[in-house]
Amino acid sequence: MKTNSDTQAGGGPALASQPRISHLLSSLAPSATLAVDARAKKLRAEGVDVIGFGAGEPDFPTPDGPVAAAREACSDPMSHHYTPAAGIGTLREAIADKARSDTGIDVKASQVVVTNGAKHAIFNTFAALCDPGDEVLICSPYWTTYPESANLAGGVPVTVNTSEESGFRVSVEQLAAARTPRTKLLVFVSPSNPTGAVYPREEMEAIGRWAADAGIWALTDEIYGHLVYPPTEHYSLPVLVPDLRDRCVVVNGVSKTYAMTGWRVGWMIAPEDVARAAANFQSQTTSNVSNVAQIAALSALRESQSSVAAMRAEMDRRRRRMYEMLQAIPGVTCVEPKGAFYAFPSVKALLGRNVGGELVKTTSQLAEVALEKAKVAVVPGEAFGAPGHLRLSYAMAFDQMIEGVNRLGDLLATAH
Numbered sequence: 001m002k003t004n005s006d007t008q009a010g011g012g013p014a015l016a017s018q019p020r021i022s023h024l025l026s027s028l029a030p031s032a033t034l035a036v037d038a039r040a041k042k043l044r045a046e047g048v049d050v051i052g053f054g055a056g057e058p059d060f061p062t063p064d065g066p067v068a069a070a071r072e073a074c075s076d077p078m079s080h081h082y083t084p085a086a087g088i089g090t091l092r093e094a095i096a097d098k099a100r101s102d103t104g105i106d107v108k109a110s111q112v113v114v115t116n117g118a119k120h121a122i123f124n125t126f127a128a129l130c131d132p133g134d135e136v137l138i139c140s141p142y143w144t145t146y147p148e149s150a151n152l153a154g155g156v157p158v159t160v161n162t163s164e165e166s167g168f169r170v171s172v173e174q175l176a177a178a179r180t181p182r183t184k185l186l187v188f189v190s191p192s193n194p195t196g197a198v199y200p201r202e203e204m205e206a207i208g209r210w211a212a213d214a215g216i217w218a219l220t221d222e223i224y225g226h227l228v229y230p231p232t233e234h235y236s237l238p239v240l241v242p243d244l245r246d247r248c249v250v251v252n253g254v255s256k257t258y259a260m261t262g263w264r265v266g267w268m269i270a271p272e273d274v275a276r277a278a279a280n281f282q283s284q285t286t287s288n289v290s291n292v293a294q295i296a297a298l299s300a301l302r303e304s305q306s307s308v309a310a311m312r313a314e315m316d317r318r319r320r321r322m323y324e325m326l327q328a329i330p331g332v333t334c335v336e337p338k339g340a341f342y343a344f345p346s347v348k349a350l351l352g353r354n355v356g357g358e359l360v361k362t363t364s365q366l367a368e369v370a371l372e373k374a375k376v377a378v379v380p381g382e383a384f385g386a387p388g389h390l391r392l393s394y395a396m397a398f399d400q401m402i403e404g405v406n407r408l409g410d411l412l413a414t415a416h
């Protein structure tokens with residue numbers, strides 16, 4: 001750190017020539033998914049009958065238990081104060097217990113850091129692990145935050161492309177080909193946003209084995225782990241590959257599982273040195289997550305399992321119908337989503353054609369035309385590093401979903 005004595009009066013570059021916004025933040029892309037959702041909501045507020053497929057959150061209310069716990073906490077002066085930066089002790093215990101009962105993994109509360117949503121846990125992980133120039137393997141189609149967040153933390157995102165042919169799942173051969181001496185970390189996500197892909201046990205095991213043997217860290221994002229539809233099953237990377245545990249960070253939270261996106265409670269489960277580094281970082285940046293929200297999350301983990309099952313069953317019903325409807329649209333192909341609440345159809349066969357009276361060359365243009373002509377908001381694949389696709393969330397009322405896919409189908413039927 002410089003002190004006053006290091007600076008000379010009148011010296012240094014003229015302030016006027018310095019950019020107002022830092023290079024780092026001015027090059028940061030805004031979240032395309034939030035933008036699409038916000039645009040649909042704005043149009044709806046103006047009275048336009050828009051059906052929005054952009055939502056990245058369950059349309060269910062938070063279960064009663066966490067809401068009641070939060071209400072009570074608000075009246076308790078004990079919860080009006082700071083908590084430890086890494087989170088309330090009982091919540092960290094409950095997270096460790098839940099990980100144990102869900103997957104059988106043995107973790108201690110001291111390995112858990114409670115964060116402002118899983119998004120924050122992801123940034124903490126990059127910040128804790130990446131030195132400038134360290135490479136982070138990210139498979140496309142990817143959730144838009146991964147590369148931006150890695151970049152912010154000084155890492156260099158390296159994209160590994162997957163396609164419909166492999167069900168949007170990466171292979172060990174692809175990862176090995178993308179690896180360099182600077183590769184530090186692999187971002188692994190199952191189920192995936194935006195594709196809904198879920199890795200079968202053997203493939204996940206092979207990837208974990210490869211990372212362990214190569215000495216590469218893994219960030220495994222399990223935020224949709226409870227939204228996997230039978231007969232598909234969810235597995236946890238460090239459970240399948242115990243040799244990876246010393247270099248593995250599990251990211252999760254209450255956002256999707258308990259319909260608690262707005263409460264902002266996520267967590268990372270990491271080796272103790274990484275957890276300590278992240279807690280330390282948090283102590284200097286955000287301090288603790290809202291005390292009341294942590295108490296709500298504690299209640300959700302302990303008492304709200306039946307609501308998870310009910311939500312999963314309804315999401316599954318929508319998933320099956322949306323997949324069936326998308327498949328039936330001429331020019332559209334879709335890999336069956338097995339988890340999360342998104343479908344990621346390909347519309348490549350329709351690009352370069354006239355749709356709704358407009359020449360459409362890219363999925364970004366198609367999304368514009370869909371909003372303008374069919375009053376349907378979808379997120380273009382460009383946002384996920386996968387042009388040629390659209391992401392449609394089915395976290396919405398069943399009838400609305402059917403109406404929206406019908407509108408999209410009618411629009412696409414005009415292609416010539």
Ligand SMILES: Cc1ncc(COP(=O)(O)O)c(C=O)c1O
Pocket residue numbers: 056116117118119120143189192193221223253254255256261265266
């Ligand atoms: C794959 C994935 N990971 C993490 C998150 C972030 O979740 P949270 O709302 O808890 O920050 C999202 C949210 O959309 C997501 O899709």
